[in-house]
Amino acid sequence: MQVLHQEKGTFLRNIMGHHSHPTGCLAPGFSATTLGMDVRPQTQLLGVxxxxxxxxxxxxxLSIQKCAHLRLACQTEPKPYYTSKLWWCGIILLVLGEVGNFTAYGFAPIALVAPLGCVSVIGTAFISVLFLKQTMRAADILGGTLAVAGTYLLVTFAPNVPQELTARxxxxxxxxxxxxxxxxxxxxTxxxxxxxxxRKAVKHIMILLMMVALLASLTVIAVKAVASMITLSVKGKMQLTYPVFYIMLILMATSCVFQVKFLNQAMHLYEATAVVPINFVFFTTSAIVSGVIFYQEFQSAALLNxxxxxxxxxxxxxxVFVIARNKKEEHLQVPYIDCGHIPGQKLTGKIQPDSYSSRYGTLNNEDDSVKTQS
Incomplete structure (x- = not known):
């Protein structure tokens, strides 16, 4: 009986000791999920x-930059956007945000950091209502609610992986x-x-954004490796002397450049309301898959998680799709343009530029091929 009492006391101490030591061991047959405890380290919470x-x-x-563009366009003598202090303020905040995102990969898994990009979409939707005087829609509220609920589940059930990612x-x-x-x-692919x-000049939105997503998967792998090695070096475990650090740094920069190139092409050909949600889904999916394959982030995760x-x-x-659905971009009021007189051509008069077309108007005697192209 005395031996049984001692074993029972040891078992209870193992359980109670877990509250003061998050990384401590539990008794056999028990896990953090069973006891309803959160063993996620503080570094991962910092990354979130x-x-x-x-x-x-x-x-x-982004909202500040858009506001700067609107102010400059309303002036009688529009100036270049880079002369605006408000625009530079937006650029500085954008750089700080990207640096923060880069640093977050050094503290949290890719599968957790990448989906949090929906915070940017939610923030843009609601900030545009407050500062850009856009109308609040029911779709914005519903989409924001769904995204917040999804973000909560992401943070709660994200994989708990070791954060010490060394060069080796x-x-x-x-x-x-x-x-x-x-x-x-x-x-x-x-x-x-x-x-x-x-070769085939197929510039469909899916083709462009799939190439962006494939490049993004390499980008997030390299970003996490570089950020983690820099973080460990700052803590005193030097990792910057390994050649793999510079290999990943070059991979990160190269994939980023081509990723931005194809994304800009998509933004040029299609509306942002179509590009943003599709790109978010493709980017997040590719990032999660790359994190699973390269860093084995879900290797020990429970099926329910x-x-x-x-x-x-x-x-x-x-x-994100609900927020972007049927949301028309605001266009500035462009005055009618008087084209003057062109010898030998009869114009339709003053022509209103169409923001959705690359053509500013037509001539009455245009040939059939031009009509067919338009």
Missing amino acids: LLAAASNFLISVS RVQNNLVSWPFLVYVILEII FCILLYFYK VFMFLFGCLLSFLG
Whole structure:
């Protein structure tokens, strides 16, 4: 009986000791999920808060830049946007937000940081109502509610992975067979899409944004590796002397440049209300997949956690689509343009530029081929 009493006391101390030591061991048969406890380290919580704040800062910066453009366009003598102090203020906030996002990858998993980009979409929707005097829609409230609920599930059921990502671990992951297979498949897919884009001149929004997403998967892998190695170096564990750090740095910069190129092409050809939600879904999905394959972020996660995390992603996706659905962009009032007189041509008079078309008007005697193209 005395031995049984001692074993019982040891069992209770193991359970009670977990409250003061989040990383302590539990008794056999018990887990943090069973006891309803949160063993997520404080560094991961810091990454979540940093990512959310950075994305909100990005939404504020974009609204400030748009406000600066509107003010400059209303002036009698419009000046270049880079002469506006308000525009530069928005740029500074944008840089700070991106730096914060970069730093967040050093503290939290990719699968958690990437979906928090929905905070930027929610923030932009509500800030535009407050500062740009746009009308609040029921879709904005519904979409914001869905996105917030999804974000809560993401944070709650995100994978709990070790945050000490050393250069040696990055080297081992680079030559692991799952990542090599993933990279080969990604390169083949990207080449096929690039063939249709360049050779066949297929500039569909899905083609462009799929190429952006494939590049983004490499970007987030490199960003997390670089940010984690810098974080460890600041803490005293020098990682910057390893060649893999500079390899990942070059990969990050290169993939970022081409990613921005294709994204700008999509923004040029299509409305932002179509590009933003699709790009968010593609980017988040590719980031999560790359985190699972390269960093094994869901390796030890319970099935329920994985399901609830994916359900949170789905709610966030739906929220972003609802906010962007049927939301028309505001266009400035462009005055009619008097084209004057062109010898030998009879014009239709004053022509109103169409913001949705690349053509400013037509001539009465244009040939059939031009009419067919228009």
